[in-house]
Amino acid sequence: MRAWTAPFVCLWLAGCAHGPYGNFADRTTPAINQQLASATARQLAVVHAPARTRLRIAQETTDGYGVSLVSALRASGFSVQEFDPKAQPVPATARTVAPLQVNYIVDAPKDSDLYRVTLLVGRESLSRVYAVQNGQVLAAGAWVRKE
Numbered sequence: 001m002r003a004w005t006a007p008f009v010c011l012w013l014a015g016c017a018h019g020p021y022g023n024f025a026d027r028t029t030p031a032i033n034q035q036l037a038s039a040t041a042r043q044l045a046v047v048h049a050p051a052r053t054r055l056r057i058a059q060e061t062t063d064g065y066g067v068s069l070v071s072a073l074r075a076s077g078f079s080v081q082e083f084d085p086k087a088q089p090v091p092a093t094a095r096t097v098a099p100l101q102v103n104y105i106v107d108a109p110k111d112s113d114l115y116r117v118t119l120l121v122g123r124e125s126l127s128r129v130y131a132v133q134n135g136q137v138l139a140a141g142a143w144v145r146k147e
Helices: 002-017 030-047 064-075
Strands: 054-057 079-081 100-107 114-121 124-133 136-139 144-146
Touching (some): 030 114, 064 100
Antiparallel strands (some): 124 136
16 A cells, blocks of 8 residues: 555645646737736726735746736736745735735637636636637626635
């Protein structure tokens, strides 16, 4: 029984190394990423006041959407703390509020021009589907907010 335990634990830990968050849409262009990120930042500004909300990105943002999202959030007035795997979360004190943790998922079904953006902010999620026509991103539905 012990002979199976070590390989099983190694495989399980390897599966945890890559989080479920990120940009999984293979066909995005820089222009599409920028449009999706701008729309996401606008919606987040509707839900949370930019000047009063501090955000902490809880994943690497090396993909085109992530880079565009951080830039769009800052341009909208949000205080954004970028991902640092070594950083420890700063606890809230009586005078400060802990930043909201932010993760995102961008995915697309095969053989379609649809993209779904899901933004996880604290304990809530915002999600919307977009269609791309002639290089322009168009909303294909309303924002869905789960608290």
